Amino acid sequence: MQEGLIDFINQPRQNTLAATSQPLHFILDQVLYPDLLKELTARHVHAFDYLLIGTDFASQASAGPIWLSAQSDSAIAQWCEQLCQHHHAGIAIAATNSELALKHARWLLKVNDGSGGQSLVTYYQPALCAALLGTTQPSSMNLLLGPWSTVYVPSTRHIHGLSPGWLSWQAARSSPAPTSTFFTLSPRTEPVYVTLRWVYWLDQQYAAFNQPDVAKLPPLIDNLNLALQHQIYESAHLLQLAEVLARTDLATQPAAMAILRGADQAFDKVEQLRVLHGLPGSRKKQR
Known part of the structure; x- marks a missing residue:
């Protein structure tokens, strides 16, 4: 949302x-x-x-x-x-x-x-x-x-x-x-802030997310909120997932959701999601 x-x-x-x-x-x-x-x-x-x-x-x-x-x-x-x-x-x-x-x-x-x-x-x-x-x-x-x-x-x-x-x-x-x-x-201020915080963050990281346009914002924000709900919130981790977040709807992928719902730490989830989507593991894990 x-x-x-x-x-x-x-x-x-x-x-x-x-x-x-x-x-x-x-x-x-x-x-x-x-x-x-x-x-x-x-x-x-x-x-x-x-x-x-x-x-x-x-x-x-x-x-x-x-x-x-x-x-x-x-x-x-x-x-x-x-x-x-x-x-x-x-x-x-x-x-x-x-x-x-x-x-x-x-x-x-x-x-x-x-x-x-x-x-x-x-x-x-x-x-x-x-x-x-x-x-x-x-x-x-x-x-x-x-x-x-x-x-x-x-x-x-x-x-x-x-x-x-x-x-x-x-x-x-x-x-x-x-x-x-x-x-x-x-009561609306907090949920609107959650959205706009992502918009401004994506603007700062636009190159990593393939220079998105406004049409790409809703699915990107949905993916970012989903990552946040499952304890992936550090910028370094989200940037490692930029290509995944920009090209797919994580909520519709059972394998991706299984990783997100797992008990692993955030950097391990990032590694697994990258591999799941055919990307190499990151060279340096962020702890």
Whole structure:
């Protein structure tokens, strides 16, 4: 099942961020782009904030996302845009009041997750941001966006049939202060995120999967979800199975399903699936 895939495919894109006199605010994630701080230092950029400072997640701040504000026509803004588009490193936000915008960004980190409690939501990662914005009801959108005028999420770049550029969501009106303690996720957000996480991952690994187009996404995502259900989830293992996942429907193959349902470790299942489909065993097993 590919929850939310059609909506994502049909979502309008724009080639560039809209011209604005408002400052642009970028949330860039070190997890998605590990060289972020090194490159900021090389560019002599020191005016940024660690997003997790002052939150319940402050202990993770130094290795977490950063908040960086810039004028829309500046060189640093263009560099941040490239990181978002070429590396899926984060998102962009247009907002007039930088202080309120950052405060809201920190407030949104902890949400009601549907379990009866709260958890950290990494909404600054493009796949989750697109899922969150795409599944929030219109009646809750002003609360979600708060003082942000527009949120821009980089689209995929390489999947044929999906236009590159930016997805965007706008607030109907500004809501400077949250009216509830925590934002509540839609029940649809998690299943849509599961789908979009694969879409963005496939975009990054497009060469390994024979440069798929949108028509190939549903069977690929079904195969990836099936592998995940049977404890094959590391990127190295999935890439070793790329040719298998791209050309066959594992769920219809009894021999493949027997391997997946077996008690072997993930790397052994990968080896067996490759051999089953006439491929040589990988040279190095990933443990």
